[in-house]
Amino acid sequence: MILLIRSLVVIVSLFFLPLGAHALWWTTRDDVASNWRSADWSSAELLPQPAAAPQAIVAIYAARVGRWRGIFAHHTWVVVKEEGASQYTRYDKVGWGSPVRTNGWAPDGRWFGNVPQPILFIEGEAAARLIPQIQKAVAAYPYRFSGNYNAWPGPNSNTFVAHVMRSVPELGTALPPTALGKDWQPFRDIVGLTPSRTGFQISLGGYAGLSVGWVEGVEFDLLGLVAGLDLRRPAIKLPGWGRIGMDPVI
Template identity: 80%
Template sequence: MLAFLSRVFLVIVGLFLLPLGAHALWWAMRDDVAPSWRAADWSSAKLLPAVSEAPQAIVAVYAARVGRWRGIFAHHTWVVVKEAGANTYTRYDKVGWGSPVRTNGWAPDGRWFGNAPHPIVVIEGEAAERLIPQVRQAVASYPYQTFGAYNAWPGPNSNTFVAHVIRSVPELDAALPPTALGKDWQPWRDIVGLTPSRTGIQISLGGYAGIALGWVEGIEIDFMGLVAGIDVRRPAIKIPAWGRIGMDPITW
């Protein structure tokens, strides 16, 4: 028994804690981390076209590293929609202050705490037009909107919200990055279920540990919010704290 526990401990250290420690060291050596919320750059990263230049419908999901020490291991994600011919984008975030879901709190493709976002999925045209009502319905149906329902770790949090949207609209055909802490959180009554893409099976022990096997998500092992895994569909490895390394996962 002692030998088995020793092996489990070594696996946890090698697979999760060593990458976390290495990324923490790298993060500490950066000189571009915003020291405070007020000092951070929240401006547009210019990923989306101006609405005057984009008459088509657009649905997008973005992710960006969070601020200060939490950026060592976590991304924040959000959802953006625009109907065909609309004169504005609509951005949805779930954050730890305010209720319910925050609408247009920041630029649709804005930096998050100074960190530039990257797209998880971008869908345009008729396909986006068909999905927008479903996305809006998913936002409205998110069950953890009330004040006090947000829990930064292990969830439900901002990434739990976006995972709910993806689960409600599987046609988005997207998987959140492994560093989207909280994406795998599920209440204890739903230990076993489908992955957000509905292409596989997910086991979640309250966000503290779990495993996912899906065509879109690949193979993921979750330990205390840190995720290690492999993407087979778009070949890549998923390293705790560092994130995804390999083929670009974005769906257009």
């Protein structure tokens, strides 16, 4: 009985108290768009204009999702630009229409009015080597068709980006802990490597799990909520709040 009580205290302290505190903070915001139509989807001007940056570029962005869901979740996407290209190409997976979208929004656009944060930025020869692999991973995503989207626990938009990262481990970064669905794996793949292939991952269909890796750090997943530590670039990871500490982008 004592062990059960202690376990419940740990679970509440790690997962539900931080989430509750973030929910309270979220209600004080006056800049949350009330609906899809009124939200700002314009460029946040994080990327250079293609004419001013002829080099190849690879980027991954994350932005809070809309309304109350922004309390605990980010949407993530991938952006590429080949050397000398006149525009960027953005890849998202969404739950309406054609699930894998190409250039559905500005490459560095706000998501439901929320300014995106960079998760990864690579340019030059390194980016040029990675782009063909990224394009191949996008085309090979197994849940890219209509009806293959499940907001919780997955597969969803973040499962898609995690797939790209798993297919191209040279990207060498991790999605934020608030990227709900990033740890989803079918039950046939309960145990495997982390997307960076620097550690191992246990995923119980996205309902619970554990990841330990040099790039991902230590992450405990419960119902899609993630708590953990990043030792490589020191930070703590809390449900709702996300990553608190050193910037993940090197």
